[in-house]
Amino acid sequence: MFARAATLAMTALRTCRTSGRAGTLTTMGVKDSVTRTAYTSDVIGAGSPSPLVLTGSEEITIDLVIDIYPHGAWQVVAVKGELDLATAPQLREAILQLGAGGEHRVIVDMTEVGFVDSSGLGVLVGSLKHLRELGGELALVAPESSPLSRLLDLTGLDRSMPALPSVDAVAD
Amino acid sequence: MTAEPTAVPSPAGPPLELILMATPHALLPARVFAASAARHLGVDEPGVEDVRLAVSEIVTSAVEGGSERVTVAFSRADGHVSCTVEGAGPLDPEGSDIRRADLLDALVDDLRVEGATVTFHVPTNSVAAADS
Numbered sequence: 001m002f003a004r005a006a007t008l009a010m011t012a013l014r015t016c017r018t019s020g021r022a023g024t025l026t027t028m029g030v031k032d033s034v035t036r037t038a039y040t041s042d043v044i045g046a047g048s049p050s051p052l053v054l055t056g057s058e059e060i061t062i063d064l065v066i067d068i069y070p071h072g073a074w075q076v077v078a079v080k081g082e083l084d085l086a087t088a089p090q091l092r093e094a095i096l097q098l099g100a101g102g103e104h105r106v107i108v109d110m111t112e113v114g115f116v117d118s119s120g121l122g123v124l125v126g127s128l129k130h131l132r133e134l135g136g137e138l139a140l141v142a143p144e145s146s147p148l149s150r151l152l153d154l155t156g157l158d159r160s161m162p163a164l165p166s167v168d169a170v171a172d
Numbered sequence: 173m174t175a176e177p178t179a180v181p182s183p184a185g186p187p188l189e190l191i192l193m194a195t196p197h198a199l200l201p202a203r204v205f206a207a208s209a210a211r212h213l214g215v216d217e218p219g220v221e222d223v224r225l226a227v228s229e230i231v232t233s234a235v236e237g238g239s240e241r242v243t244v245a246f247s248r249a250d251g252h253v254s255c256t257v258e259g260a261g262p263l264d265p266e267g268s269d270i271r272r273a274d275l276l277d278a279l280v281d282d283l284r285v286e287g288a289t290v291t292f293h294v295p296t297n298s299v300a301a302a303d304s
Contacts, residue, residue: 060200082203085232086196115203117228118270125269151225154278155270 064090068098072172074139075103080112083120091120095127095138104136107170110148110163111141121151128161139170187247188212194231194239194259202231202244206255209246213253214296222279223255223294229272230257230290237261239288252281252293260290 064087065080075098079091091108098106108124110116128138142148142163152158164170190205192198206227210220227244234242234257242259263272263285276283280292 060197062200082200084196084199084228085235086199115224115228117225117232118268118272118275119232122269147221147225150221151275154275157270 061086063087066090066094068094071107071167071170074105074107074170074172076107076109076167078109078112082115083110083113083123084115084117085119088119088123092123092127095123096130099131099134099136104131104134106131106136107139107141107167109141109167110146111143113142113146113148116147116151118151118155121148121155121157125157125161139164141165141167141170187245189243189245191241191243192231194234194242196235198235198242199228199231202242203228206244206246210253210255210294213246213248215253215294216297219294219297223253226276226279226292227255227257229276230260230263233261233263233272233290234259234288235261236265237288248296249293252295254291254293255280256289256291258289260285260288263290 062081064083067076067078067080069076069078077091077094077098081087083091095106095108098104106127108127113120124138124140131138140148140152140161140163143165146163149158149163152161152163188205188209190202192202203224207220207224210223211217215223231242231244237260239259239261242257245256245258247254263276273283273285276292280294282291282293284291
């Protein structure tokens with residue numbers, strides 16, 4: 001029993017470590033990401049048989065992949081990866097740079113984002129406010145079943161910041 | 173959704189615990205661990221996603237709140253899996269756009285916050301629950 005639990009947890013951590021070399025972490029739905037990893041984990045079975053304790057000084061961040069391209073009057077910011085406290089600043093910076101360069105109408109395509117939490121959502125809300133102050137607009141694209149759509153629904157933000165199913169669904 | 177079993181039914185057993193330095197780089201391993209542990213203990217897939225998000229939110233509060241370390245622990249109880257996070261920070265610091273406590277309430281059951289300790293429950297799937 002203990003051995004099985006240990007194997008499971010080891011597998012979880014090994015997945016992280018493997019991702020450092022391969023640049024993909026399929027269990028997290030992240031592909032083609034640039035990986036920056038300095039992994040120095042100690043797995044400690046401790047003296048007693050329970051609990052199983054894993055300690056580590058993991059330094060794992062899988063950078064977002066951000067593609068920017070024009071679409072009519074809009075600039076599309078297509079994001080791949082997981083949007084959390086560690087990665088959200090990359091998205092904020094990309095949108096700020098567009099705004100500073102005079103591009104104030106931005107579509108954030110979250111279709112390829114496998115995870116987003118309130119840190120990521122905070123950046124989207126902040127970017128929307130920022131672009132509106134510049135006289136622009138921010139539109140969101142994500143499928144109905146996506147993590148972003150679920151989070152917008154859970155927080156009630158879907159009413160003020162709805163996600164559209166595709167870039168083509170965004171009105172000019 | 174396929175009917176494929178998502179986890180080998182497992183006994184209550186000892187808790188599974190992960191201790192991390194509370195930095196932004198802890199979020200990804202915390203989520204991998206949380207999803208793996210929840211799945212292993214019999215939580216079905218939509219529930220696993222809820223656990224992944226809930227743990228990410230609470231560990232984020234630890235990072236934002238300036239905690240040094242954060243401990244995420246899972247154990248199996250009667251019909252549910254219990255998760256305890258120690259070292260959490262304030263869930264809703266002033267000025268935040270999104271109410272994290274409300275989000276967690278919508279995601280998981282029996283959310284309790286006692287100082288820096290946050291606990292919640294998620295139901296196990298019926299196959300695993302029937303085995304316990």
